[in-house]
Amino acid sequence: MFDKVEAFYRPANVREALRLLQSGKGQARVVAGGTDVVVDGDDSVRFLIDITHAGLSYIRRRGTASVIGATTTMAELEASPQIQSLAGGLLCKAAHSCGSMPIRNLATLGGNMANGSPAADMATPLLVLDAAVVMADAKGRRRLPLAEYLGNARSNRYARSLVVEIVIPDPPRGKGCRWSFQKLGRTAVDISLVNVSAGLHLDSRGRVKWVRIALGSVAPAPMRAPGAEQRMTGRILDQALLAEIGAEVAREVSPISDARASAEYRREICSVLTRRALEECSAPAGCSL
Numbered sequence: 536m537f538d539k540v541e542a543f544y545r546p547a548n549v550r551e552a553l554r555l556l557q558s559g560k561g562q563a564r565v566v567a568g569g570t571d572v573v574v575d576g577d578d579s580v581r582f583l584i585d586i587t588h589a590g591l592s593y594i595r596r597r598g599t600a601s602v603i604g605a606t607t608t609m610a611e612l613e614a615s616p617q618i619q620s621l622a623g624g625l626l627c628k629a630a631h632s633c634g635s636m637p638i639r640n641l642a643t644l645g646g647n648m649a650n651g652s653p654a655a656d657m658a659t660p661l662l663v664l665d666a667a668v669v670m671a672d673a674k675g676r677r678r679l680p681l682a683e684y685l686g687n688a689r690s691n692r693y694a695r696s697l698v699v700e701i702v703i704p705d706p707p708r709g710k711g712c713r714w715s716f717q718k719l720g721r722t723a724v725d726i727s728l729v730n731v732s733a734g735l736h737l738d739s740r741g742r743v744k745w746v747r748i749a750l751g752s753v754a755p756a757p758m759r760a761p762g763a764e765q766r767m768t769g770r771i772l773d774q775a776l777l778a779e780i781g782a783e784v785a786r787e788v789s790p791i792s793d794a795r796a797s798a799e800y801r802r803e804i805c806s807v808l809t810r811r812a813l814e815e816c817s818a819p820a821g822c823s824l
């Protein structure tokens with residue numbers, strides 16, 4: 536594992552980290568918590584750049600958004616009162632599901648996004664929250680919708696960039712707004728076979744005003760289910776609509792079979808977890824399901 540590493544750097548800021556990344560000429564690799572990168576053990580890596588002292592561990596308010604620095608750990612997210620009160624604690628629930636406590640003490644939010652796994656548990660709640668990623672490279676900073684970033688995270692496109700922070704615009708709030716994170720793994724500390732996040736805003740008559748559904752581990756990247764969201768909008772959420780939406784998400788996903796589960800099983804679980812998520816979202820809002 537990393538037998539060929541010649542130098543380990545710990546830059547004190549983003550500018551220095553970017554300079555080291557550029558001078559590494561493709562042989563440098565960023566390391567945050569190390570929980571993915573160390574398992575990977577890529578033999579072509581000569582330089583490791585530890586960004587955990589680069590000033591990217593924070594949770595802040597900025598205008599009408601919550602902003603989370605890339606090296607904020609899962610444990611820090613779980614413990615943050617600001618994150619606990621955001622969208623009914625949706626991100627806390629997802630962070631709590633990321634492996635065991637020792638893993639969550641190391642694993643960072645930026646690493647979870649940059650690793651580009653379709654099963655990354657923080658991706659679906661962030662998609663539901665319409666989050667954006669702030670990237671930095673030699674040319675400066677830019678902001679990308681999370682879905683666009685995740686679609687390219689495994690390509691070489693961002694090889695000389697850093698994820699700096701995640702920006703979450705204030706979501707809808709009020710009596711009819713509810714949130715849910717559902718995950719199925721082999722055990723409680725395992726990676727997802729499927730995960731589903733949902734956000735729902737029902738009006739006073741139980742009609743769907745706003746909805747987001749996102750699914751993980753069922754496509755090359757975590758994805759929204761736009762067809763299902765469209766079908767729900769403006770309709771009363773009842774058992775018939777739940778069944779329709781369960782079937783629609785199963786059509787929208789494109790899972791693969793691997794050592795963990797077959798594609799058919801994953802497709803079925805998408806329906807089950809989506810229904811479960813929407814039921815959780817609708818129950819306290821007074822919907823008669």
Ligand SMILES: Cc1cc2nc3c(=O)[nH]c(=O)nc-3n(C[C@H](O)[C@H](O)[C@H](O)COP(=O)(O)OP(=O)(O)OC[C@H]3O[C@@H](n4cnc5c(N)ncnc54)[C@H](O)[C@@H]3O)c2cc1C
Nearest residue numbers: 567568569570571572633634642643645646647649656698
């Ligand atoms: C036992 C175990 C259990 C796990 N369980 C789960 C689970 O349940 N759910 C889940 O989602 N994940 C799980 N993981 C995967 C992992 O813990 C997470 O993906 C974690 O969030 C990765 O963050 P990190 O800081 O450790 O990333 P690292 O390993 O440090 O980096 C991961 C990748 O991202 C790059 N990178 C890191 N930070 C940045 C940045 N700011 N900008 C640009 N590139 C960056 C690195 O170069 C590397 O390619 C598990 C891992 C292990 C070992």
